[in-house]
Amino acid sequence: VSTQSTGIAHQLARIVRTVCGIAQHEGVVLGEACGRKLAATSSKYPVEQCKGRACKYTELSSDSDAASESTVPKSCGSLREVSELWTAFVEERDWYQFHSPRNLVLGLFGEVGEVIEVVVGKLGSVRLGEELSDCLATTTRLAEKCGVDLTGAVIHYTKDDVER
Numbered sequence: 001v002s003t004q005s006t007g008i009a010h011q012l013a014r015i016v017r018t019v020c021g022i023a024q025h026e027g028v029v030l031g032e033a034c035g036r037k038l039a040a041t042s043s044k045y046p047v048e049q050c051k052g053r054a055c056k057y058t059e060l061s062s063d064s065d066a067a068s069e070s071t072v073p074k075s076c077g078s079l080r081e082v083s084e085l086w087t088a089f090v091e092e093r094d095w096y097q098f099h100s101p102r103n104l105v106l107g108l109f110g111e112v113g114e115v116i117e118v119v120v121g122k123l124g125s126v127r128l129g130e131e132l133s134d135c136l137a138t139t140t141r142l143a144e145k146c147g148v149d150l151t152g153a154v155i156h157y158t159k160d161d162v163e164r
Contacts, residue, residue: 008146009153015108015139016079016154019132022115026128033129034076034136038085045093052094079151083140090141104142111135 023030044057076082090096111134118128143150 005147009143009148009150010157012139012143012146012148012150013153013157016136016150017158019135019139022119023129023132026125028125028129028132029075030129030132030136031075031077031082033126034082034085034133035074037130037133037137038076038089039074040130042089047092050093052097054095054098079136079140079154082136083144083150086137086140087144099141099145101142101145104138104145108135108138108142111138 020030022028023033044060046060049060076085090099111131114131115128115135117123118131140150143153
């Protein structure tokens with residue numbers, strides 16, 4: 001394992017731990033927030049309308065037929081499940097082509113900015129859960145793109161910190 005990939009794994013694990021820490025501190029049930037966010041995003045981006053397209057949901061038709069009933073679970077039980085569900089979401093829409101590490105990092109900065117906006121503006125725990133879910137989803141996508149076992153990295157670096 002290269003020093004660079006070890007560093008990336010460590011930083012991604014820190015992001016996950018920070019997201020989880022904020023959620024815990026603010027009383028956000030992250031698994032439920034992730035499930036709600038994925039269901040809402042699936043409705044906003046119907047496969048039939050956005051497959052292989054990089055577009056904003058506002059550019060899509062608002063036909064009631066297009067937004068089919070979501071089969072997304074109401075809650076995600078683990079980091080691995082969050083990652084698998086978002087991977088399936090991206091694969092269904094053929095969006096891998098848009099998810100370079102660079103694009104994902106830039107997207108993550110935007111999501112962190114939205115978390116800050118919610119915290120500073122005191123916009124509530126539901127909105128905070130949505131934004132933390134976005135950070136977590138983007139982090140899992142970035143880990144996959146970089147070949148990082150995110151669950152393993154979180155466990156490894158948490159154990160390291162506890163032992164210090």
